[in-house]
Amino acid sequence: MPTFVYMTKCDGCGHCVDICPSDIMHIDKTYRRAYNIEPNMCWECYSCVKACPQNAIDVRGYADFAPLGHSVRVLREEAKATISWKLKFRDGREKDFVSPIRTTAWGSIKGPAEYPAPRPEDFARQELAHEPEALKVSGGLPALRRDQLKKATA
């Protein structure tokens, strides 16, 4: 179900433009509001729906195979680190889902560039960058010793 924008709710902030992996959310040249320039190319990933601070983006199915009258809406609550879904079926049934999206605070995970650069001798080691400290394993990575390996049979 591709996305569309309620123009009266959108404030043209550009978050959906920023996040769309298909680069089809653009700023309209007449009203400076976001819009989906090519619904056929929408991946239906819901990234823009979740990123919109105004909840101005919604989805609708192609009318030939998804009869109208239903509703699928998403609410991303950043501070609570949750994604909530509300599905409304045409017969009136409703289903609600809530999923966690993080277990740590935003910004608490360091990006690769925030670690010190590796030393030349690190490139000769079996461990990947920042291991084993980053894995919180003391005494090196657990691995089989040579004497624990089965001898290959001829």
Add this chain to the structure above:
Amino acid sequence: MFTSNPFAELSAFIAPAVMQTYVVLMIVLVAAGTLFDIVHKGSAKYFFANWRKSRSKGTPQVELASIALQTAVVDVLASGEFCNARRRVAHLLTMYGFVLYVVTTAVMVFRYATPATPGPDVWPVLWWIGGLMILAGGYWFWFFIRADVAAEGNSPFRVMRADLFILSLLASVTLALIWAYAQTRGSSWTHAWFALYVIATTVLFGSVAWSKFAHMFFKPAAAFEKRVSYANGTRSNLPAAADKLEQFGSARTAPRHY
């Protein structure tokens, strides 16, 4: 300069009745353009259709007066819908500047239009303050905050139809202040600046149907509808807020799509 009524000085060349007719004509143009915009887009039809649909579904009715008051105070007077603080400040500067500028223009044109009817100094001072507020908020928005410039990396000088409102507003006010300054200095360019000011102002108010001027009417309506949907529990079909403590903070940054 700041305490002289530019329209009273202008009355030596243009009769006050002509100035007043022009202001009325601009008001008529705004009303006509807004009505055309509403009919053409069907926004009022959409708004009321939603309203009737909500009532026919037996949605719990809510106290509309308090919601209207909240909409007026938070969404209209404080531009509460903006999630970006810079945009909100720029919008407030431009909005209140525009209100000051328009009201003081109307007062000076209708009440103190000739040197024979001098008014208090406060009106021209407020007119200048309103104009400068528009310029501060408008140029800040134009060069640094627009989504297609700040988020998409386009040149601030790339002009499109969405710029019709902000550009004609900035042109009108910039030319008005230049004209008023030139007039107090007795510049020979005064009439030329005034002619450009009238052209820009006519474009501003005459292009309502094609610009986003009408947003000052439909945005409050949309904000009101949103608040009603939250109050009656329908929330535009959005899920209810998650039953969880807020503990993860936020890392949202300004979009930079390039």
